[in-house]
Amino acid sequence: MSQVAALHTAVDPAESPLTPESWGKLGMWMFLAGDAMSFGALLAGYGALRYGSADWPLPSKVLGVGLTAFMTFLLICSSVTMVLALAAIQRGDQRGLRNFLSLTVLGGVMFLGMQAYEWTHLIHDGLTLTGNPFGATLFGTTFFIITGFHGAHVTGGVIYLSCYLIQALRGRLGQGSANSIEIAALYWHFVDLVWILVFTFVYLL
Amino acid sequence: MTSAHKQPNYIGVFWWLLALTILEVGVIFMPMARLLIAILLVGMAMSKAALVAMYFMHLKFERRTLGLIAIIPLVLCVLLVFALLPDLSATPHRSTEPPQAPATSH
Numbered sequence: 001m002s003q004v005a006a007l008h009t010a011v012d013p014a015e016s017p018l019t020p021e022s023w024g025k026l027g028m029w030m031f032l033a034g035d036a037m038s039f040g041a042l043l044a045g046y047g048a049l050r051y052g053s054a055d056w057p058l059p060s061k062v063l064g065v066g067l068t069a070f071m072t073f074l075l076i077c078s079s080v081t082m083v084l085a086l087a088a089i090q091r092g093d094q095r096g097l098r099n100f101l102s103l104t105v106l107g108g109v110m111f112l113g114m115q116a117y118e119w120t121h122l123i124h125d126g127l128t129l130t131g132n133p134f135g136a137t138l139f140g141t142t143f144f145i146i147t148g149f150h151g152a153h154v155t156g157g158v159i160y161l162s163c164y165l166i167q168a169l170r171g172r173l174g175q176g177s178a179n180s181i182e183i184a185a186l187y188w189h190f191v192d193l194v195w196i197l198v199f200t201f202v203y204l205l
Numbered sequence: 206m207t208s209a210h211k212q213p214n215y216i217g218v219f220w221w222l223l224a225l226t227i228l229e230v231g232v233i234f235m236p237m238a239r240l241l242i243a244i245l246l247v248g249m250a251m252s253k254a255a256l257v258a259m260y261f262m263h264l265k266f267e268r269r270t271l272g273l274i275a276i277i278p279l280v281l282c283v284l285l286v287f288a289l290l291p292d293l294s295a296t297p298h299r300s301t302e303p304p305q306a307p308a309t310s311h
Binding site: 017018019026029030032033036037040041043044045047048052060065066069072073076077079080082083084087185186189190192193196197199200201204205 | 212
């Protein structure tokens with residue numbers, strides 16, 4: 001064995017050093033790290049604008065905290081069903097995979113429906129991208145941009161998981177596809193994680 | 206091939222997340238100083254985010270370097286907040302002018 005080869009015995013050249021399962025998983029983590037920076041920049045910008053405003057309304061007085069608390073609960077539930085779907089495919093339980101994946105997609109669709117309901121009511125009350133009858137105009141701008149950006153991610157997640165659900169219903173997802181489901185699950189949990197922060201910083205603080 | 210590690214107690218994590226969410230909503234109605242409420246809310250939100258990342262995203266069972274990649278965005282966001290501090294120290298402004306008192310006629 002050459003000296004160079006002896007130094008590199010721990011990692012197969014074709015194997016991702018951080019995620020031995022697949023390169024796809026490492027790719028998803030890198031994407032999520034970049035996406036987290038986008039959300040982080042939006043939330044930091046929100047904080048700066050709020051701190052610099054003298055008439056920023058108290059969000060809990062303007063926004064429906066009860067409804068969004070329930071939306072948070074829904075996303076947490078959908079994260080649980082997602083990990084249970086992953087556990088099901090890992091043990092070869094096709095029925096469990098179909099059921100839990102369906103519940104996850106349903107949770108995402110219900111979340112989006114509630115967000116549409118919330119937006120409709122707020123717009124009806126006069127809160128828009130460029131107008132806010134409760135105080136600072138930028139309150140409406142930041143609210144719709146941050147929740148809209150997150151809603152777009154949920155929509156993407158619902159489409160992403162629906163593709164796998166269709167394959168599962170057709171019986172095309174075997175135990176060999178567990179890694180693909182794990183990667184999709186990472187994305188879905190990230191969407192849940194970001195909402196936890198959005199709920200706190202935009203609705204409660 | 207997928208990670209070979211013992212599956213965490215997902216339902217236990219769910220109950221923790223639910224309890225923290227209820228506490229968060231409860232805290233905003235408590236008669237406490239705004240600063241204390243803010244500290245509690247941020248603490249609970251970070252705990253919930255950590256639970257999701259560690260157990261649902263299995264970060265607890267991954268290699269440590271992957272955890273470093275995951276934590277970098279948080280570090281950069283804290284740096285961004287410090288970068289914005291000079292702007293934050295400016296005097297708070299109103300986005301709409303308060304209504305003017307009617308001019309008195311002489």
